[in-house]
Amino acid sequence: MNVEAIGRSTTMQTAVARPSTMIEITRVEKIFTTVRQERIHALNDISLSVGEREFVTIVGPSGCGKTTLLKILAGLQRSSAGSVTVAGTPVMAPRRDIGIVFQNPILLPWRTVMENVLLPAEVQGIPRDKARARARDLLAMVGLSDFENKYPMELSGGMQQRAAISRALVHDPSILLMDEPFGALDAMTREQMNLDLQRIWRESGKTVVLITHSIPEAVFLGDRVVVMTPRPGRIARVVEVAIARPRGIDVMGDPLFGQLTSEIRRLLYGQRDGETVAGGKGIT
Amino acid sequence: MTNSVNELPPVELAAKPPSDFRILIRTRPELILAPVLLVVILVTWEWGVPYFDVPNYVLPTPSAIGVALWRGLDAGFMARGGYWLHTWVTVWEVLLGFFIGSGVGLLLGTVISQFRIIEATLRIYLVAIQSLPKIALAPIIVLWFGFGLTSKVVIICLLTFFPLLINSMAGFKAVDPERLELMRALGANPWQIFWKVRLPSAMPYIFAGLDMAAVFAVVGAVVGEFVGAQRGLGTLILSMNAQMDIAGTFSVFIILAVVGIVIHKALRMVERRVLFWSGEEQRMMGT
Numbered sequence: 001m002n003v004e005a006i007g008r009s010t011t012m013q014t015a016v017a018r019p020s021t022m023i024e025i026t027r028v029e030k031i032f033t034t035v036r037q038e039r040i041h042a043l044n045d046i047s048l049s050v051g052e053r054e055f056v057t058i059v060g061p062s063g064c065g066k067t068t069l070l071k072i073l074a075g076l077q078r079s080s081a082g083s084v085t086v087a088g089t090p091v092m093a094p095r096r097d098i099g100i101v102f103q104n105p106i107l108l109p110w111r112t113v114m115e116n117v118l119l120p121a122e123v124q125g126i127p128r129d130k131a132r133a134r135a136r137d138l139l140a141m142v143g144l145s146d147f148e149n150k151y152p153m154e155l156s157g158g159m160q161q162r163a164a165i166s167r168a169l170v171h172d173p174s175i176l177l178m179d180e181p182f183g184a185l186d187a188m189t190r191e192q193m194n195l196d197l198q199r200i201w202r203e204s205g206k207t208v209v210l211i212t213h214s215i216p217e218a219v220f221l222g223d224r225v226v227v228m229t230p231r232p233g234r235i236a237r238v239v240e241v242a243i244a245r246p247r248g249i250d251v252m253g254d255p256l257f258g259q260l261t262s263e264i265r266r267l268l269y270g271q272r273d274g275e276t277v278a279g280g281k282g283i284t
Numbered sequence: 285m286t287n288s289v290n291e292l293p294p295v296e297l298a299a300k301p302p303s304d305f306r307i308l309i310r311t312r313p314e315l316i317l318a319p320v321l322l323v324v325i326l327v328t329w330e331w332g333v334p335y336f337d338v339p340n341y342v343l344p345t346p347s348a349i350g351v352a353l354w355r356g357l358d359a360g361f362m363a364r365g366g367y368w369l370h371t372w373v374t375v376w377e378v379l380l381g382f383f384i385g386s387g388v389g390l391l392l393g394t395v396i397s398q399f400r401i402i403e404a405t406l407r408i409y410l411v412a413i414q415s416l417p418k419i420a421l422a423p424i425i426v427l428w429f430g431f432g433l434t435s436k437v438v439i440i441c442l443l444t445f446f447p448l449l450i451n452s453m454a455g456f457k458a459v460d461p462e463r464l465e466l467m468r469a470l471g472a473n474p475w476q477i478f479w480k481v482r483l484p485s486a487m488p489y490i491f492a493g494l495d496m497a498a499v500f501a502v503v504g505a506v507v508g509e510f511v512g513a514q515r516g517l518g519t520l521i522l523s524m525n526a527q528m529d530i531a532g533t534f535s536v537f538i539i540l541a542v543v544g545i546v547i548h549k550a551l552r553m554v555e556r557r558v559l560f561w562s563g564e565e566q567r568m569m570g571t
Contacts, residue, residue: 074469094471106466109561110484119480123472151561 022175022207023050023073028082030068042068044232046082052174055201055208057222059215059264065233066211070179073209074100086175096124099168099206101178105160107152113139113163114148120171131170138166141200158189162196169204176201178210182217191249194220198246215268216252219243219260227267236267344531353535371539373515374505377433378543381440382501386494388441389448396449397456398478407453414446419507426512436508436516443504444497448490455489456482488562491555498551502544517543 030043042065050056058066071077072084075094084091086098099120107116114135121131139148142162152160161181168176181197182190194217201208212218218225225239241260243251251257308315326346332338333345340348359366396403422439429435459482467477509518517536524532 076465076469094469096471098469100466100469102462102466104462106460106462108463108481108484120470122480123467123470123476153561 020052021049022052024085026083028079031080041232044234046235050207050209052207053205055221055223057218058211058226058228059218060228061230064228064230066228067179070177070211074098074177096171097173098175098177099173101164101168101181103180103183105164107160107163109152112149112151116163117166117170119167124171126171135170138169142166158185158193174207176206176208180211215261215264219257220247225264227264239264341528341530348531349534352531353538356535367539370515370517370520374517375543377436377505378501381437382444382497385441385444386448386497389445390452393449393452397453414450418442422507422511431512431514436505439508440501440504443500447493447496451489451493452486455486459485487559491559494551498547
């Protein structure tokens, strides 16, 4: 399924890519039944494995079931068929080795930035001093050191999402799931956040699965890009991104970058001739 | 947001700083206009009563009301004709009834909201009861519980219970589902979800209910005392009315107004501390 790596880079990240499997998705199906007993096939035969410390992005139009897939990975929803294992154990319920960043920051407005970041630690009973020290480090990593005692309403959208990323990492999960985390941000903030996220990922050594409907974002961030098509949501192809890390913003001018984005675009738009326009909705 | 100083329009920076008084006039003209309006009304009233030859038992002058108020307050704390004793009785009824009634309402509303089936089953009845004029039951309650403190407290409880019950139920229902999903994703148990998300999220609704209940509490006390009581500001109003002491009645009304305002302000102070994060609520209710 994977496109052959073109010009595989010799940097550390790619050289030791996928040393062991972190997430194993095997033939996952999801069928919703509406109140009127209509069956909606949201996910169809999804199989994917994500290696340790790998950065996988999932790109697809609205309604292709990518959020459903992420929720199944997070244990927030059950799959109708198939299995998901994380670090060797099946996912039955939300688990502590997973951190999630949602599209909205969802910070609690009555808590300071620091208190928000500490929320998972409180819930999971991590000793307060230890959690606090870690939260400080994380806030420093996302550039919010001076804002730990501010309230969310005093922060810009990008800063709120950084705080949410810190919160997702505070209990030191090995996996970070991100559901269109930068979808609500303006284009410039978004590019900055992409650079920051790449750095955070490299520094923290987490396995990241990120959902996006932006093709450039998917290619820029991912070691591999999973291209999904809608109704029923299935994997069209997994595209290997063999661009050396760390990637700077100028990578977007790289011929390989352009080649990969147009390949993905073709996959998304050229799937089913008659329905391409409808299927391509939401792609940027 | 952090650079707000730099974003000020240059014109503002260049302008000569105007005097404090001018800034006040321009930004908060109501701070000066509102007291001026009050003085104008009082002077017109004071002057109009003799001018139009209005009898004292229809409308006394503000100064007569002032004198009555002074006489009532001057009478000493335990004097039966003075205001202090009656004010104390009424305030005590209000506080007891308010805390018990709204407390039970909040508690029950909270418990009911945690069980969707119970909530859905009871909702229609509770909303129906909420819209009934429960104050009309005051005579029956006095009949049941007598002329003393208990009947007034029960009336106030009846009036303050429902705003808290209905509002807390609405508040718990309105909790942002994303916050709940976040907590679920963190593996939080129901108890943690309640204390860390549900209850704080419902607080704006609960305080709106408390604001309502505070007004109802004073109304309940006065009506309860009208129906049957030996002490309290309501009984004072009745007996003064019977003696055509209209200035006295008005002066008791002033005391009641002060009681109401003090309770409201106290509540607002607590609210500001608890709901400091709720910017919209501040602007909506902040007068």
